[in-house]
Amino acid sequence: MLSKSCVYSLRSIIFIAYHASKEVKVGIKEIAKELELPEPYLGKILQQLTKHKIILSVKGPHGGFYIEEEAEELKLIRVVEVVDGLDFFYSCGLGLKQCSETHPCPLHDDFKLYRDGLFTLFSNTSIADLVHKIDKGNAFIRNLTKD
Amino acid sequence: MLSKSCVYSLRSIIFIAYHASKEVKVGIKEIAKELELPEPYLGKILQQLTKHKIILSVKGPHGGFYIEEEAEELKLIRVVEVVDGLDFFYSCGLGLKQCSETHPCPLHDDFKLYRDGLFTLFSNTSIADLVHKIDKGNAFIRNLTKD
DNA sequence: ATAATAAAAGATAAAACACTCTTTTAATAT
DNA sequence: ATATTAAAAGAGTGTTTTATCTTTTATTAT
Numbered sequence: 001m002l003s004k005s006c007v008y009s010l011r012s013i014i015f016i017a018y019h020a021s022k023e024v025k026v027g028i029k030e031i032a033k034e035l036e037l038p039e040p041y042l043g044k045i046l047q048q049l050t051k052h053k054i055i056l057s058v059k060g061p062h063g064g065f066y067i068e069e070e071a072e073e074l075k076l077i078r079v080v081e082v083v084d085g086l087d088f089f090y091s092c093g094l095g096l097k098q099c100s101e102t103h104p105c106p107l108h109d110d111f112k113l114y115r116d117g118l119f120t121l122f123s124n125t126s127i128a129d130l131v132h133k134i135d136k137g138n139a140f141i142r143n144l145t146k147d
Numbered sequence: 148m149l150s151k152s153c154v155y156s157l158r159s160i161i162f163i164a165y166h167a168s169k170e171v172k173v174g175i176k177e178i179a180k181e182l183e184l185p186e187p188y189l190g191k192i193l194q195q196l197t198k199h200k201i202i203l204s205v206k207g208p209h210g211g212f213y214i215e216e217e218a219e220e221l222k223l224i225r226v227v228e229v230v231d232g233l234d235f236f237y238s239c240g241l242g243l244k245q246c247s248e249t250h251p252c253p254l255h256d257d258f259k260l261y262r263d264g265l266f267t268l269f270s271n272t273s274i275a276d277l278v279h280k281i282d283k284g285n286a287f288i289r290n291l292t293k294d
Numbered sequence: 295a296t297a298a299t300a301a302a303a304g305a306t307a308a309a310a311c312a313c314t315c316t317t318t319t320a321a322t323a324t
Numbered sequence: 325a326t327a328t329t330a331a332a333a334g335a336g337t338g339t340t341t342t343a344t345c346t347t348t349t350a351t352t353a354t
Contacts, residue, residue, distance in 0.1 A: 001148050001235065004342065007242030014253070027300065036244075041343045047302060060351025061299045088148065095154030097183075098290050106161070106277035106286035110268050114261045121257050130253035139253035143245050151312065174330065188313045194332060207321030208329045 001118075006083040008045055010076060011035050011141050016055055016065050017072050017131050018141075025057075025064030036143055045083075052082045072128040080122055089119040148265075153230040155192055157223060158182050158288050163202055163212050164219050164278050165288075172204075172211030183290055192230075199229045219275040227269055236266040 002010075012031050020026040028046060032039035046065055050057045054074065055067050080086065092099035093111030101108075133139040149157075159178050167173040175193060179186035193212060197204045201221065202214050227233065239246035240258030248255075280286040 002240070002242070004242065007240075011241055011243075029300090038343055040345070043301075044303095044343085050301085057301060058351070059299080059301045059349075061353065063300050063351065065301090093149070093154075094158055094288065095149075095151065096158075096288065096290065103291070104286050105288060106280040107268075107272070108286065110272070111265075114264045114268070117261045117264070118258075121254075121261070125254070125257070133253040139251050139255065141241065141243065141252060143243065144250070176330090185313060187315070190331075191313085191333095197331085204331060205321070206319075206329080206331045208323060210321065210330050212331090 001088065002080060003084050005045055006080055008035075008037050008042060009049060009079050009083050012037070012042065012046060013049070013055060013067065013074075013079060013127055014130050014134070014141050017067050017127050018134060020064065020066040022066055022068070025062065025066045027064040031065075034142055048083070049079075054079060054082060067127075072131065073126045075123055076125050076127070076130075077119070077122040089115060091115075148235065149227060150231050152192055153227055155182075155184050155189060156196060156226050156230050159184070159189065159193060160196070160202060160214065160221075160226060160274055161277050161281070161288050164214050164274050165281060167211065167213040169213055169215070172209065172213045174211040178212075181289055195230070196226075201226060201229060214274075219278065220273050222270055223272050223274070223277075224266070224269040236262060238262075 012035065015031055015035060016026055019030075028039060028043050031037070031046075032042045046055065046057070049055045050065070054071070055065050057063070057065050077086075092105050093107045093115070094105040096105045099105045099108055105111075130139070134141060159182065162178055162182060163173055166177075175186060175190050178184070178193075179189045193202065193204070196202045197212070201218070202212050204210070204212050224233075239252050240254045240262070241252040243252045246252045246255060252258075277286070281288060
């Protein structure tokens with residue numbers, strides 16, 4: 001559903017929101033190591049997110065990435081939009097170019113239910129929401145051992 | 148979500164179920180033209196479906212593809228399984244390798260809801276179900292004009 | 295000012311997916 | 325039997341996604 005670039009993005013942003021601040025930034029190396037992502041590829045992804053002002057970066061010693069407190073209210077859908085685009089949420093389950101209420105594919109209504117549900121989920125959920133779950137120990141973004 | 152191969156497969160099977168029988172088969176050319184799919188690629192896809200006995204084929208004059216009456220009860224999930232595999236329906240929304248009830252990602256419960264919903268939809272819906280909708284004029288698999 | 299650090303940028307490589315072309319094989323109508 | 329038809333099979337191309345490598349630029353500590 002979401003591309004690898006997109007899920008890497010989401011997990012990285014969560015990690016940054018959780019571990020970094022304007023005072024203490026986190027670097028590509030640390031993120032890649034902790035989330036077990038390919039480091040150079042992650043570099044490209046974070047570069048893209050920085051360009052779109054979704055995260056902030058500082059070069060040089062003690063440089064790295066962070067996210068502003070307010071920016072944690074950013075909705076997941078915004079990240080999806082920047083990385084993958086929103087095409088999926090407007091697409092037909094059977095790949096029909098023209099599929100609409102007036103000219104629906106035979107799966108239209110049923111598929112729309114879940115596609116719209118996912119759209120609403122990503123639209124209503126913020127990075128902060130996910131960070132809180134991790135904070136409370138109710139969820140994880142790393143592959144094993146504590147978080 | 149589903150690959151192009153997969154949606155091409157589903158639409159073709161519906162088309163075959165709707166238009167062909169053991170007596171009157173439909174050829175690649177006709178399917179490709181009606182559904183506006185790349186003909187040689189479609190050939191490969193139908194070849195794969197035939198190999199898996201999802202549809203049947205006959206070579207030579209008046210040859211082509213058809214599907215047995217009973218086979219129309221085939222569930223969509225079986226086609227997805229053969230073409231794309233079922234990985235998506237068991238995968239994590241944030242791409243975590245290990246994501247489970249006991250070690251969930253922060254999106255787990257919400258995402259699971261829709262992922263499972265889609266799985267159930269594809270598991271409960273048969274080709275025949277979709278053909279009926281088209282038959283009644285309530286749905287379409289072609290890009291425009293009547294069906 | 296200078297050296298060290300870390301991200302940005304650019305160029306390249308590998309893999310997966312989408313698609314095409316050519317040759318072979320099987321079926322059927324004559 | 326033979327010619328014709330249409331799918332099967334195999335090899336190959338193009339594009340996108342994922343991933344890597346190298347060089348440059350900006351920042352900071354000394």
